[in-house]
Amino acid sequence: MTLEKEGLGLLQEALARLEEGFDSLPKFDRSINIDALRPVLLEVADRMQDNYPYPHPLYVGQMLKPPTEIARLAYMLSLWINPNNHALDGGRASSAMEKEAVAEIAKMFGWGTHLGHLTSGGTMANLEGLWVAGNLQPNKKVVGSNQAHYAHARICGMLRIPFQSVPCDSRARMDVTALKKMLQEGDIGTVIVTLGTTATGSVDPLPEILKLQAEYGFRLHADTAYGGYFILADNLDAEARKAYDCLKKVDSIVVDPHKHGLQPYGCGCIIFKDPTVGKIYKHDSPFTYFSSEKLHLGEISFECSRPGSSAVALWATQRLLPLIPGGEFAGYLSKSRKAALTFFDKLQNDSRFVVAFPPELDIVIWVVKSQSASESSQLAQEIFKAAEKENLHLALANLPKKLFLQTGEGINWDQESITCLRSCLMKPEHLDWIDSIWQKLDLVTTQVLSMAVARAS
Ligand SMILES: *Cc1c(COP(=O)(O)O)cnc(C)c1O
Numbered sequence: 001m002t003l004e005k006e007g008l009g010l011l012q013e014a015l016a017r018l019e020e021g022f023d024s025l026p027k028f029d030r031s032i033n034i035d036a037l038r039p040v041l042l043e044v045a046d047r048m049q050d051n052y053p054y055p056h057p058l059y060v061g062q063m064l065k066p067p068t069e070i071a072r073l074a075y076m077l078s079l080w081i082n083p084n085n086h087a088l089d090g091g092r093a094s095s096a097m098e099k100e101a102v103a104e105i106a107k108m109f110g111w112g113t114h115l116g117h118l119t120s121g122g123t124m125a126n127l128e129g130l131w132v133a134g135n136l137q138p139n140k141k142v143v144g145s146n147q148a149h150y151a152h153a154r155i156c157g158m159l160r161i162p163f164q165s166v167p168c169d170s171r172a173r174m175d176v177t178a179l180k181k182m183l184q185e186g187d188i189g190t191v192i193v194t195l196g197t198t199a200t201g202s203v204d205p206l207p208e209i210l211k212l213q214a215e216y217g218f219r220l221h222a223d224t225a226y227g228g229y230f231i232l233a234d235n236l237d238a239e240a241r242k243a244y245d246c247l248k249k250v251d252s253i254v255v256d257p258h259k260h261g262l263q264p265y266g267c268g269c270i271i272f273k274d275p276t277v278g279k280i281y282k283h284d285s286p287f288t289y290f291s292s293e294k295l296h297l298g299e300i301s302f303e304c305s306r307p308g309s310s311a312v313a314l315w316a317t318q319r320l321l322p323l324i325p326g327g328e329f330a331g332y333l334s335k336s337r338k339a340a341l342t343f344f345d346k347l348q349n350d351s352r353f354v355v356a357f358p359p360e361l362d363i364v365i366w367v368v369k370s371q372s373a374s375e376s377s378q379l380a381q382e383i384f385k386a387a388e389k390e391n392l393h394l395a396l397a398n399l400p401k402k403l404f405l406q407t408g409e410g411i412n413w414d415q416e417s418i419t420c421l422r423s424c425l426m427k428p429e430h431l432d433w434i435d436s437i438w439q440k441l442d443l444v445t446t447q448v449l450s451m452a453v454a455r456a457s
Contacts, residue, residue, distance in 0.1 A: 125270035137218070195228065
């Protein structure tokens with residue numbers, strides 16, 4: 001809480017500077033009754049204690065990462081204006097900052113020209129990407145791997161576009177042979193590639209999928225909500241690197257600044273390679289776009305009112321931590337990946353666990369070695385709960401047995417899926433905490449396994 005406790009002086013300084021811009025207005029100030037706020041705010045503090053400690057390095061569970069200091073300060077600062085990035089009428093400066101910040105994201109992926117904007121999150125961003133795809137490929141199917149985010153099937157349902165899922169290989173990546181078969185049979189208009197699947201951080205083999213595109217002609221939508229920023233990491237394995245290197249060849253990309261981009265929630269992003277897709281969005285609002293002939297972001301976005309403060313926070317973050325290879329921000333991604341590789345190594349060398357495949361990004365999955373898939377799943381849940389008591393916060397994921405067939409020799413597959421333990425090592429601090437994380441995992445695993453032995457005898 002260093003920022004909140006020590007950084008607020010800086011916020012006051014910046015607020016005074018912001019206020020100077022409005023000096024010509026007659027004096028107006030709302031009086032507030034701090035005493036009335038106190039009990040409510042303290043009640044909020046009490047209520048918020050009922051959370052996992054997301055900012056702490058011992059939280060290695062779900063995809064949660066604290067927003068960076070500059071993002072929080074810029075967000076709070078701009079709340080005094082509370083701009084709305086629907087139209088320039090509601091957020092002139094913050095709309096300009098959104099366009100600049102999104103252009104920097106497009107540039108990170110290798111696009112000089114683009115069309116795009118921020119959204120409330122990856123789901124809305126994917127909705128827009130698939131809506132545009134459906135408009136350009138009418139009456140054709142959308143396909144994505146069975147490890148693609150579950151929202152794609154639901155989005156296609158909303159859009160009344162037929163969706164089909166493509167099987168995965170043993171590393172949870174889209175099986176290209178299976179995709180090829182489907183392309184031969186079907187009327188496929190769009191393929192969703194995921195670079196960084198939500199469960200395992202797997203990277204679909206984009207180079208091979210691009211070869212199929214040359215043969216069969218389809219639109220490519222890349223869901224990199226989680227993994228997009230890893231394009232900046234300098235320690236990807238060769239296959240993942242190749243996939244990221246040709247990411248610029250897809251038609252649309254989704255990335256979530258509120259996942260790896262150090263932003264508070266409410267910040268996703270959709271970008272299109274071809275700016276002319278803007279015409280698909282065309283609509284006439286009778287009441288908004290009057291103050292300027294320039295592009296109002298509401299003219300190219302599904303959501304109308306949108307938080308200008310999100311754009312301001314993102315702009316400020318990218319100003320401080322530019323999205324460039326070799327930069328400080330890029331270093332955070334490389335560190336997360338290194339943490340995952342270090343953790344994976346420890347798991348792989350411990351006979352109590354079975355790993356499936358080395359992490360492609362910073363997400364690690366593993367199972368407990370056991371006689372059967374059901375027993376292993378049970379033990380994973382027990383370790384998950386026991387770890388929480390030791391302040392180590394892991395996650396669980398149900399994954400297909402296919403991922404463990406090679407490494408999990410001797411497991412009796414009495415069920416089709418297995419409950420894995422899962423860790424997202426998203427914070428730069430995680431690398432320094434791997435030993436503490438491991439000690440706790442080691443301790444609770446010993447506890448849980450000895451209890452299991454006692455139960456069995
Ligand atoms: C998180 C995620 C989404 C959904 O994004 P939200 O921001 O949670 O709406 C979509 N796709 C992938 C690959 C994700 O990891």
